[in-house]
Amino acid sequence: MTTITTVGLDADDTLWHNETIFRLSQKRFVDLLADHADEPVMMGRLAEVEQRNLRLYGYGVKGFTLSMLETAMELCDGAAPPHIIREILAAGREMLAHPVETLPGVDEVLAELAEKYRLVLITKGDLMDQERKLAASGLGDLFAAVDIVSEKDRSTYDRAFALHGSGAAEAVMAGNSMKSDVLPAIEAGAFAAHIPYHITWAHELADAPEGHPRYVSLSRIAELPDWIAAMEQSR
Numbered sequence: 001m002t003t004i005t006t007v008g009l010d011a012d013d014t015l016w017h018n019e020t021i022f023r024l025s026q027k028r029f030v031d032l033l034a035d036h037a038d039e040p041v042m043m044g045r046l047a048e049v050e051q052r053n054l055r056l057y058g059y060g061v062k063g064f065t066l067s068m069l070e071t072a073m074e075l076c077d078g079a080a081p082p083h084i085i086r087e088i089l090a091a092g093r094e095m096l097a098h099p100v101e102t103l104p105g106v107d108e109v110l111a112e113l114a115e116k117y118r119l120v121l122i123t124k125g126d127l128m129d130q131e132r133k134l135a136a137s138g139l140g141d142l143f144a145a146v147d148i149v150s151e152k153d154r155s156t157y158d159r160a161f162a163l164h165g166s167g168a169a170e171a172v173m174a175g176n177s178m179k180s181d182v183l184p185a186i187e188a189g190a191f192a193a194h195i196p197y198h199i200t201w202a203h204e205l206a207d208a209p210e211g212h213p214r215y216v217s218l219s220r221i222a223e224l225p226d227w228i229a230a231m232e233q234s235r
Helices: 019-032 039-057 061-075 082-096 106-114 127-137 154-164 178-187 221-234
Strands: 006-009 118-124 145-149 171-175 191-194 215-217
Touching: 006 154, 019 039, 019 061, 019 082, 039 061, 061 082, 106 118, 106 221, 118 154, 127 145, 145 154, 154 171, 154 178, 171 178, 171 221, 178 191, 191 221
Parallel strands: 006 118, 006 171, 118 145, 171 191, 191 215
Antiparallel strands: none
């Protein structure tokens, strides 16, 4: 029988809404620059700038805001009007202050899982912003450990599950990103549950490891405890 001691959980768009907030700011960005480029051109340029800047700024609102500013400067030939700069900065501040809304069932599921397993939050993003969101969510006391990392790869899960659990072989990782939450966790030897959010940032898209014995796709987080229990009993 399989023994599970540790459950890793992603934060953004797994425990609380996040991508919808980014999409609203993107729409605001498009409206601001409507006189300077068509929407497809703007969104393509912004995606290119974001991708280029990830290694410098990492993930999160602050890096996104800087990428919007840089894109605006490029689209305006280096002379973005002051009101556009002010509006982009205001959008970034509002994103950082946005209320945290947990997804349906999250509170109950985490409380149930915490009774039997060590819960570890493993998330990318800006340190201060992720700490703020965790505190505002009211979920912090349910986690045995919190890892806010610059990237999620095999070594991230090797280290996290060895440090905070009994190793990846006895751990489950659950999240909405196939690229960050599923594939590298399986590579490290953990089990992985994909719990899709209704929209996904293009950077986090990847093919599912269909048929892999340590992978499952769930429709909602409420299915996670039963899947873990059934997996422990059947193997």
